[in-house]
Amino acid sequence: MADKPVVLFIDDDSFMLKALLRAALRLRPDWQYYLCEDAQHWPSTLPSGVVPDLVISDFLMPDINGDMVLSQVMAVYPQSVRVLMTGDTTEEVVSSVSVQAHFVLGKPFSEHDLQDLCSCIDRLRMLHLPDDLRRKLGTGDNLPVLPAVIRQLRQALTAAEPDLTQIVDLIAHEPVIAARLMQLANSAFLGYSRSTHSLSEALMRLGLRLVEAIVTLMAVEQSAGSQQQGSEHRQLSERAFRLAATVRQLAQATLLPAEQQDLLYVSALLSALGPLSKLQLHAGGGPVVPATINGIASDSxxxxxxxxxxxxxxxxxxxxxxxxxxxxxxxxxxxRPFILFIARQYLLQCSRDYLLQMAKLVAHPGLQQALQQLPLLNGHSAV
Incomplete structure (x- = not known):
């Protein structure tokens, strides 16, 4: 990894390229920047051995569109963050690039959008993932979804009168789909100033037509894995759903604001992404992932x-x-971290005595009572 982040801007409009560069230099003056006006020959813009941390491409360009450019970037530099800039934010465009692009930005771009991208690069570099693992996680097929859930979702979405509650429940049982849909619901192209951690609100923002398009695309991309892999996937997804449900129960007892309850619920649900990506890497003969990375569990x-x-x-x-x-x-x-931690211990089948001890530690009477009343799971010790 280079000492300084490397950014590649691709656009046939020289004025847009200069505007992007000026804005980027204001935000991160010490980063390295490369500009490319000829999208068909973008690889020649980068010196030999230089790997971009961030690639931002316009969508509509002569000879080749940005979605194809980002597909090429994904093949050559899968570890790079890929961004599509477009003035066309219709359902067809957004759903068609959900694999190639990590971010879809509307044109004209805002400096706030660029700031978010720069912060993303900073945070990714701080994790210090091994290069081979970064490359695998950067491809479009590093996370599996269950075909059965896809079929159920598509059936529910195409009903004469779709039941939003049923659809949200189905999505909550498949963390990968939930993560992708919430990613789009919070992306800059929708223009919302406030992020959401609510699955219901995410679906209402996107609209059921776009949700159906994304789910259909994921169905096309996915191939059925082995029976063993499918079984492990179901176990991981179901465990995340149970964890999220427990977190929701405890968070409600504390009377935290609804936004914070949703944040904790989503945090618990999406904690399955790491284990699921490990499962996919193992099935595809990918790199062996160590138990810890920089002293932190590699799943996390x-x-x-x-x-x-x-x-x-x-x-x-x-x-x-x-x-x-x-x-x-x-x-x-x-x-917030206390609730997440205790819910994980509960799903690991801690003892009743442990839950009672934790209840004594908290000052909030509602949470104290909720911990005391958690039902014993199979395998829990009664004392």
Missing amino acids: VMTVYLLTLWGYPAELCELELLISSQGQTPDPADL
């Missing part, structure tokens, strides 16, 4: 890497890292 590091790569806020990623890097129970006064 990979989850955070993917969430950052897809533009999720730092707050969500920091929660995941905080829980995984704790050598002891988080401070009970800080309710």
